[in-house]
Amino acid sequence: MLERIKKDLKCAYRHKVDRLNHVYGVRDTALKLGKIHGADLYQLELVSYLHDLTKYESLGFHIEWIRRYYDEAILDDFYDPLYHAYSASAIAQDTYNITDPDVLGAIEVHTVGKPNMSLLQKILFISDYIEPSRLYPSCVRVREIAFINLDQAVYEAINDSIQLYERTGGNIPRVAYEAREYYQKRTGGHACPK
Ligand SMILES: [Fe+2]
Ligand SMILES: [Fe+2]
Known part of the structure; x- marks a missing residue:
């Protein structure tokens, strides 16, 4: 299964070397974190390859696949750049017959x-945020935290992303605020020095 997806990924991204490197960076980071935090390494490799599979598809493609596999409300709850998480999960089900709710959930919430x-979901989320090609200051800072305290890293990543989008006037889905509140309560919300 992994080899088949890897081959399809290489083909889909043959003109997108940066994105392929991002996917491999996510995989390598996820496997390192998985070893430290005791996660299933096969599942981590699988979700790393699948999470951005539909990143460059058209808006129409995302909408079609979301309508086929999810509640229409997803289209209102999220914004266009985030749709790929749900269309990728739909393709994981349709093309690769993946049914594991934890695997599909990790792909869905990675943005x-x-x-x-779950542990799998947190590791994919954080690996996507901190993989080596991500160079902005928040990613470098969260990278150090992730290997020590995963929940703290999740809180910091969500908090930094919300603050950035608030400053730049970007759209922020409601679930991001809910996630920040949850991980703030869980960790005490102690922001590390910036
Ligand atoms: Fe993504
Ligand atoms: Fe990604």
């Missing part, structure tokens, strides 16, 4: 997170 994520 903004959600409250009470």
Whole structure:
């Protein structure tokens, strides 16, 4: 299964070397974190390959696949750049017959997170945020925290992302605020020095 998806990924991203490197960066980071935090390494490799599979598809593609596999409300709750998480999960089900709710959930929430994520979901979310090609200051800071305290890293990543989008006037889905509140309560919300 992994080899088949890897081959399809290489083909889909043959003109997108940066995105392929991002996916491999997510995989390598996820496997390192998985070893430290005791997660299933096969599942981590699987969700790393699948999470951005539909990133460059058209808006129409995302809408079609979301309508086929999810409640229409997803289209209102999220914004266009985040749709790929749900269309990728739909393709994981349709093309690769993946049914594991934890695997599908990890792909679905990798963009903004959600409250009470599983270990697999938290590691994919954080790996997507801190993989080596991400160089902005928040990612570098969260990278150090992730290997010590995963929940703290999740809180910091969500909090930094919300603050950035608030400053730049970007759209923030409600679930991001809910996730921040959840992980703030869980960790005490102690922000590390910036
Ligand atoms: Fe993504
Ligand atoms: Fe990604």
